[in-house]
Amino acid sequence: MASENIYILGIESSCDDTAASIINNGTVLSNVVANQKIHEEYGGVVPELASRAHQQNIVPVVHEALKKAGISKDQLHAVAFTRGPGLMGSLLVGTSFAKSLAFGLGIPLIEVNHMQAHILAHFINEDGFNKPSFPFLAMTISGGHTQIVKVSSYFDMEVIGETIDDAVGEAYDKSGKILGLGYPAGPEIDKRAQLGNPKAFSFTKPKVDGLNFSFSGLKTAIMYFIQRETKNNPNFITENLNDICASIQYTIIGILMDKLKLAVKETGIKHIAIGGGVSANSGIRKALKIGEQKFGWTTYVPKFEFTTDNAAMIAIVGYLKYLEGTFSESDVTASARLKI
Incomplete structure (x- = not known):
């Protein structure tokens, strides 16, 4: 099957980006x-507007994707779409469109788990x-997810650690809001962190058993810290913004790396792949x-455009499932809380 020219359309609509x-x-x-x-304008995604x-x-978007690829819709072999997890209203738009298009063209429909797609983007x-070795x-x-997954093959994945409250992207955005930065705040904190002293201020890392994460306590600690300091000095944020950002980023990366080191120790696996929008962060890439140098890891970071929500990661999963002949029934429905 792989010897023929296979064209897969991927559609992603899990949050606020429409992608094909x-x-x-x-x-x-x-x-x-x-x-x-x-x-x-709202400092976060508004589901109804999305x-x-x-x-x-x-x-x-689909029309533009076909045009840029230089093919017609009649050349497509299958339509892959994000079934979940994500915002229900957003998912329904992509699911309905994908089902209608696949039915109209008489080609297979392939459901994709958004979280699996972030991982399998490495195989584009x-x-x-x-590409990582199994x-x-x-x-x-990312903004909505923080997970460590043991990947044994394309579709044999086991979540071994995840956040019990906020995702890491939320920790960045909520910290940014406290500091008066725009949304999303992650890139701005990262940029300022490179100009500041990461040890200027210390924040306690939340204690969570095993490989799970927690970021809500850190967010609260940052809020109280800022309230206390601005009470003493109303210009505290302005005068120390780079150092505050550097200290926040240092703490967040420390939390992520501590869990990753523990996961390597527990599994004995030294191949590490990262994905999701926050993987664009310069501090995480540096860590x-x-x-790699300190512990002998082999690390994999996909091309930037495949780290944030995009449809190429949906299409690659569609391609891998197409090769296996794993297709969806026409009555498939969107699932906001779909698990890996």
């Missing part, structure tokens, strides 16, 4: 994303990027490089 991608035998021909800027914007964006054919540990870090 065409993959040909594992190589990306197009990867189109329509961002929804409106949520910046689903409405998906309805407006999905047809133009991309010059200069190595088994490997995947750390998925992984140190892990």
Whole structure:
């Protein structure tokens, strides 16, 4: 089957990005994303506005993906779509469109788990990027998710650690809100952290058993710290912003790396792959490089455009499932809390 020219359309609509991608035998021909800027005004994603914007964006985005790939819809072999997890209203738009298109073209429909897709994005054919060897540990870090997953094969995955409250991206955004930064705050904190002293202020790391994470306590500690310091000095944030950002980032990365080191120790697996929007963070990438030198890890970070929510990661899972002949029934429904 792999010897023929297989074209898969991937559709991603789990949160606030409407995305479509065409993959040909594992190589990306197009990867189109329509961002929804409106949520910046609210300091977070508004589900009702997100689903409405998906309805407006999905047809133009799919049309653009086909045009950029230089193929017609009649050349598609299957339609892959995000079934979950995510915002229910957003997922329904992508699911309904994918089902209608696949039915209209008479081609297979393939459901994709968004979290598996972040991990399997590493298997997109991309010059200069190595694919992880099985088994490997995947750390998925984003605005909505923080997980460590043991990956034994493409579709044999086991979550061995996850957040019990906020995701790491939320910790960045909520800290940014306390500091008066815009949304999303992660990139701004990262940028300022590089100019500050990471040991200027210390925040206690939450104590959580095993490989699970917790970030809500850290967020509260930062809030109380800022309230206390600004009471003594109203200009405290302005005068120390880079140092505060560096200290917050240092603590967050410390939490992630402590758990990753424990996961390596418990499983004996030294191949580490990261994904999700927060994997673009320069501090995390630097910490992984140190892990390579210090502990003999082999680390894998996908190309930046495949780390945030995108449809190429959905399309690659669609391609791998197509090769296995794993298709969905026409009565498949979106699932907001879909597990790996």
